[in-house]
Amino acid sequence: MSPIRNLSEETLIELLLKRDRRAFNYLYDNYSGALYGVVIRIVLYKNYADEVIQNVFVKIWNNIDQFDQQKGRVYTWMLNIARNASIDYIKSKGVKNEQKNQSLPDVVNRTESASYAVTEPQEKTDVIGVKEVLNALKPEWRTLIDLAYYQGYTQKEIAEELDLPIGTVKTRVRAALLQLKQVLNEYQ
Secondary structure, three states, X not given: OOOOOOOOHHHHHHHHHOOOHHHHHHHHHHHHHHHHHHHHHHHOOHHHHHHHHHHHHHHHHHHHHHOOXXXXXXXXXXXXXXXXXXXXXXXXXXHHHHHHOOOHHHHHHHHHHHHHHHHHHHXXXXXXXXXXXXXXXXXHHHHHHHHHHHOOOOHHHHHHHHOOOHXXXXXXXXXXXXXXXXXXXXXX
């Protein structure tokens, strides 16, 4: 079987629902860099990020029938899976204990290697225009989206970080996501 080159989102979903492995390969080839960029920003450790991204694609493959085209785009759906899997991973008891038991030099090396590991996926993410779309948002909304979706903060943590009431954070995140949806619709 020859590889698939260009697919519309609808065709990709149809093929994935039929369990077409070429469609899965296409999905991985075209989206793994962007999703990895999200994962590495939250997880920080390359070896953990590799494990999480593998789990993300398994979840996508196993749950593609839960994707609803009426609710949004497949990229947004996958982005949420990657973000949630990353947050779940770093909040898991085993990872928390392992991080607590690291020596100081390991933490220093981790920060250096994490910043190095992020370079390539960010470049791939930019190819699909995420930076351009985010730059269309108000600066304060861009900050909220960055904290929530790229750094893995909960709304409560965002409220504490920015010294805002939780209700304000919820309202602004919702407004930011609505504007983001509007900007994405303009790109279609």
